[in-house]
Amino acid sequence: MFSRMKTGTKVLAGFAVAIAVTAVVGVVGYRGISVLREHLTEVGKVRLPSVLGLEKMVAGQLEAAYGERGLINRRMMDAQTRSNQYQRVDDGLKRAEEGWKIYEPLPQTPEEAVMWKAFVPTWEDWKKQLAEVVRLSKEKDSLLAGGLKPEDPKLTALDDQTFEASKVTRAAMNTSAAKLVEIVNLNIKLGDEAVLDGESAASSSITFSLVAIGVGVVIMLALGVFLARSISRVLRTLTGEAKRLSDAAVAGKLETRGNPELVSLEFRPIVEGVNATLDAVIGPLMVSAE
Incomplete structure (x- = not known):
């Protein structure tokens, strides 16, 4: 929970x-x-x-x-x-x-x-x-x-x-x-x-x-470690997704999108926003290419 x-x-x-x-x-x-x-x-x-x-x-x-x-x-x-x-x-x-x-x-x-x-x-x-x-x-x-x-x-x-x-x-x-x-x-x-x-x-x-x-010190220390690891994990995931999308774009895989499921609910709008931006930019390019 x-x-x-x-x-x-x-x-x-x-x-x-x-x-x-x-x-x-x-x-x-x-x-x-x-x-x-x-x-x-x-x-x-x-x-x-x-x-x-x-x-x-x-x-x-x-x-x-x-x-x-x-x-x-x-x-x-x-x-x-x-x-x-x-x-x-x-x-x-x-x-x-x-x-x-x-x-x-x-x-x-x-x-x-x-x-x-x-x-x-x-x-x-x-x-x-x-x-x-x-x-x-x-x-x-x-x-x-x-x-x-x-x-x-x-x-x-x-x-x-x-x-x-x-x-x-x-x-x-x-x-x-x-x-x-x-x-x-x-x-x-x-x-x-x-x-x-x-x-x-x-x-x-x-x-x-x-x-x-x-x-109290033990509980606060445990919470601090948990929060630090949780935030670090989210940042690593976002950074990893950004790199994956960048590598995919360089490789010409324009249909590649970020996976919102990899992050918690509060950070999913970031990945979804990047996906929406890619759709807005790449979509017209693909139509023109057709």
Whole structure:
């Protein structure tokens, strides 16, 4: 079927193949870039901020815990030191709150949402227990400021109560911290998976594009060779027919004509035109000769 096409149609078919290959490469490239952008967005705008926010919560919780331990330490009783510990608790809670505000609005996977829902009550319980330790510590400071001696039984009892409260706080912290670390690890895992998926998508797009380009080059080369041979064959045939007619005329074989069947349909008018010209010229000569 292709061999019966006109030369112009064959050329257009070649351009159509080139356009198709270009379109395929473009679509594959666009899809690859889109997928890669999705994974980059997942990593850069979801997972990294999530880890940042969660790590701020971890750091804030630890800082508040350090301040709490300073408050229950009976050797750290001067006013400035205790003021520093209260400030440390406040700074830790503030940092944790900043991390919370970074993380909470971000998208979560179903698994992550379940883990976060389980974590929130443990976090609130830890803050509640921490607040109780701070309250008892401030009550102790008030009694000392009122003139009560450190060795007073009332203060000793309050110290014991504060220490017991701190043990409850520590247990609550361990529970919430463990769940918090699980969420951090999940986000790190999801980020790693997004990176791998992005690399895989980019690699697949590059491979497919190279294959499409290679196939297109082969097809275009085959079309070029076919067109070149087809046109060369027609030119050889036309040249051969012209020489045959010329030789026949020299030999006096004036009735000899070109064979249109030797060329494709689009070139037959050339041979037929030559035949018509010969008929127009030689016909009257043969009549005169008769």
